[in-house]
Amino acid sequence: xxxxxxxxxxxxxxxxxxxPRGGGGSGYGFWQPQSLHHHQQQEISxxxxxxxxxxxxxxxxxxxxxxxxxxxKDRVRTETYRAAIMRYQHLIxxxxxxxxxCGTGILAIFCAFAGARRVYAVDASEIAVQAxxxxxxxxxxxxxxxxxxxxxxxxxDEKVDVIVSEWMGYILLYESMLPSIIFARDKxxxxxGLILPSHASLYMAPVTHADRYRExxxxxxxxxxxxMSAMLPLAKQCAFEEPCIETISGENVLTWPIxxxxxxxxxxxxxxxxxxxxxFSFSSMLRGTCRTSSKFP
Ligand SMILES: C[S@@+](CC[C@H](N)C(=O)[O-])C[C@H]1O[C@@H](n2cnc3c(N)ncnc32)[C@H](O)[C@@H]1O
Numbered sequence: 001x002x003x004x005x006x007x008x009x010x011x012x013x014x015x016x017x018x019x020p021r022g023g024g025g026s027g028y029g030f031w032q033p034q035s036l037h038h039h040q041q042q043e044i045s046x047x048x049x050x051x052x053x054x055x056x057x058x059x060x061x062x063x064x065x066x067x068x069x070x071x072x073k074d075r076v077r078t079e080t081y082r083a084a085i086m087r088y089q090h091l092i093x094x095x096x097x098x099x100x101x102c103g104t105g106i107l108a109i110f111c112a113f114a115g116a117r118r119v120y121a122v123d124a125s126e127i128a129v130q131a132x133x134x135x136x137x138x139x140x141x142x143x144x145x146x147x148x149x150x151x152x153x154x155x156x157d158e159k160v161d162v163i164v165s166e167w168m169g170y171i172l173l174y175e176s177m178l179p180s181i182i183f184a185r186d187k188x189x190x191x192x193g194l195i196l197p198s199h200a201s202l203y204m205a206p207v208t209h210a211d212r213y214r215e216x217x218x219x220x221x222x223x224x225x226x227x228m229s230a231m232l233p234l235a236k237q238c239a240f241e242e243p244c245i246e247t248i249s250g251e252n253v254l255t256w257p258i259x260x261x262x263x264x265x266x267x268x269x270x271x272x273x274x275x276x277x278x279x280f281s282f283s284s285m286l287r288g289t290c291r292t293s294s295k296f297p
Contacts, residue, residue, distance in 0.1 A: 046186045048152045049179070055124075055150075062125035068104050071166070081166065082110050084196055088162075089114045091194045095161035098122065100151045100184050101177060105131035105144065107164050112143045119143060120160065124150040151184045160188050164196045170245055172202040172261070179270050195265040203257035204280070207248060208288030254290060255282040 061067065072078055085092060085107070093115030099108040102121035108131070111119050121131060121144055128148035135144045147154045163184055169175025185195060216239050220231040260278040284290075 046183050049183075051124075051150060051153070059125040062103065062123070063127050068127060072104065072106060077166070078106065081107055081164075081196075085110045085114050085164065088194060088196065092116050092162055096120075096158055097162040097164060098151075098156070098160040098184060098188055100163060100165035100181055101167065102131050102146065103127055103166075105134045105146065107166065108144050108146075109135070109138060109140060111162070111164060112140050116143065116162070118145065118158075120145050120147060120154075120156050122147045122149065122151045122154050124148070124153075151180050156188065159190045160193065161190055162194045162196065163189055168200060171243065172200060172263070173273060173276070174243075178263070178268070178273060181265060182268060182270055185265070198265050200263045200265070201259060202261040202263075202276075204260045204278075205257040206254045206282055206284070206290045207252045208254055208286070208290050209246070209248060209252055210289065212244075212246070213289065252288075254284040254286050254288055256285075258282070 092111055094117050097108070097111045097116045097119040099105075099111065099119060099121040102108050102123045103125075104127060105121050108119045108121035121128075121135070123131065123146075126148070128146050132146040132148075135141055135146055145156075147156070163181065165177075165181050165184075167175070167177035167181050169177065181195070189195070217232065217235050220228045220235050222228075258278070258280045260280070261276045
């Protein structure tokens with residue numbers, strides 16, 4: 001399953017937060033179902049990153065229903081996953097699946113419908129409690145085991161044949177959930193196992209947005225008849241300081257997009273994600289103002 005630049009359907013209010021890794025903090029208490037027997041891993045496991053205060057706030061944010069409702073109502077997103085799961089049904093049927101960040105359990109349930117023998121649905125947010133109820137109500141408790149905890153911390157009884165996850169954030173990597181997929185892959189995926197999605201591509205293109213520029217910058221030129229142009233440097237600094245998440249139309253896009261980063265989920269490493277650089281040159285197809293920010297999250 002390839003997710004490319006056609007996937008930008010997420011509404012603006014979704015996933016406002018990035019989740020930087022590292023720093024202090026730990027002691028995150030997790031409820032885990034009694035049905036699981038915990039055992040020590042015999043082999044070398046990836047190092048478990050600390051769960052920071054920031055991570056905990058991030059997981060708390062995912063306990064609100066709104067973000068899940070928005071994701072589920074995003075039909076392009078959800079149906080693309082369902083289609084991919086059904087397309088790879090032959091590799092899922094009778095197999096063991098790990099859903100990393102199961103949320104309401106939707107992908108885990110799709111996998112159960114595709115014939116998975118067992119699905120471990122893991123989420124560190126309290127939404128896992130609801131996911132467990134959803135699983136029960138759909139009579140799937142014998143197949144889907146919901147675990148409340150970070151995928152880095154939970155223990156499951158067996159290696160898995162398939163990992164499924166919706167980890168992509170703004171500008172693909174902003175949510176920083178990919179390291180958790182890498183962790184799960186290195187710890188739990190059997191050699192030759194399947195990862196959905198397997199690849200992702202990040203594209204970049206300059207855009208022009210005259211309306212927004214007028215609203216937030218030109219506004220200061222005449223405020224109730226007062227010349228507030230002195231505010232312009234600050235307005236520009238503030239406008240370009242932070243990444244802006246907006247839905248725009250094709251008319252705003254000045255050039256063909258260029259490929260900035262390709263992620264192969266089978267081989268990507270955490271080191272590879274520490275910095276993403278790309279050389280590029282654009283030649284605009286339209287006339288329009290384009291401002292650049294030197295900072296990306
Ligand atoms: C984008 S949501 C996807 C939810 C669901 N899979 C869906 O498609 O609707 C990502 C979920 O992953 C969870 N998550 C992120 N990092 C995690 C981690 N390291 N361990 C467990 N859950 C995690 C979040 O709490 C959130 O519920």
